Amino acid sequence: MTRTPDQAELNLEIEREVEVDGVGMGILSDGSPYLTLRGLARMCGVDESSIRGITAHWNDDAPPPRVERIKKALRDQGFSKRLPYISIIKDGATHYACTDLVCMAFLEYYAFESKPAVQKAVENYRVLARKTFRDFIYARLGYDPKAAQVLAWERFHERIDLVYDSVPDGYFSIFKETADVQLALIREGACPGCKFIPDSSIGNLWGKEWRGKTLELQFGARIEYDHYFPDSYPQSKSNPQGAHAYPDAARAYFKRWLREAYIAHGLxxxxKTxxxxKTLxxxxxxxxxxxxxxxxxIAPPTRRLGGR
Structure with a gap:
């Protein structure tokens, strides 16, 4: 089975995949729950070849009636992707993921429209009608979608506890002055951590601004201070880290640069990187x-980051 994936799907990975009671299921890196083709077949009470047969004729000019019925059910819910599954390469093998709308459309067909109705599909459709598909998969996998965000909050506060007491009086640090950017990242589901340190990116670009415009002539010299990472960060092994603190006199200039240059263009x-x-x-x-x-x-972006 070959396909041209939607651009957004190119960035997806498999977060977790297991087989529960013979049903293959998992969670994608964006938190979307899914069934494998084999898992979907088991839930529908049919052979996997039946599901693959449907997908094989998905884009026919005149698809078989059962294919058209399932496609119509999906179109009615706004589904317009080229195929009913997402293909992802992991460890050299191709995995096919069918997300919630697709799985429910297939279940609905086998439960109520196929002749005869498939009793297994009826039973599982009723189960998923009582619980959402997402809750069903999350429960089976013991997955807590908020766990990563909780960890991000913990690491953010760990850094605050260390940084707030380390910056000399009369100076400001990049981490403290950009805390609102990191807060927004966490609130929106991003998880800054040891591999995702936004203030490092900001500090590098601000350093170029500082040197390129010889701002020390206007505000005074910046100084180095000892910056520590929490023990939960691998960077802590080389503590203390050398970092720059900038004169309080430059704070207003920095805030304007952060808004007009970094958030508009640098962020x-x-x-995108x-x-x-695949950090985000x-x-x-x-x-x-x-x-x-x-x-x-600032006007929001008109196109998805990473998309065409």
Missing amino acids: PNYL KVAD TAPIATATLTAIQKSIG
Whole structure:
């Protein structure tokens, strides 16, 4: 089975995949629950070949009646993707993921429209009608979608506890002055941590601004201070880290630069790199940028970060 994936799907990975009671299921990196083709077949009470037969004729000019019925059910709910599954390469093998709308459309067909109705599909459709598909998969996998966000909050507060007492009087640190950017990231579902340190990106670009415009002539010299990472960060092994603190006199200039230069231009580029290395999904990156830019009066992006 070959396909041209939607651009947003190129950034998806399999977060977790298991087989529960013979049903293959998992969770994608954007939190979407799914069934494998085999798992969907088991839930529908049919052979996997039946499901594959439907997908094989999905884009026929005149698809078989059962294919058209399932496609219509999906179209009625706004589904317009080229195929009813997402294909993802993991460890050299191709995995096919069928997300909630697709699974429910197949179940509904086998439960109520196929002749005869498939009793297994009827039973499972009723189960999922009582619980959402997402809750059903999350419960089976013991998955807590908020766990990563809780960890991000913990790490953020760990850094606050260390940084707030380490900056010399009369100076400001990049981490403290950009806390609102990191708060927005966490609120939108991004999880800054040891591999995702936004203040490092901001500090690098601000350093170029500082040196390039010889701002020390206007505000005074910046100084180095000892910056510590919490023990939960691998960077802590080389503590203390050398970091720059800037004169309080430059604070207003920095805030204006942060709004007009970094958030307008530097942040979109930074988030694109995080989408490219799969630290962030494109939807979360776009939502984060939209929230931050709207908060300071910048028009939100018109296209999804990482999309064409």
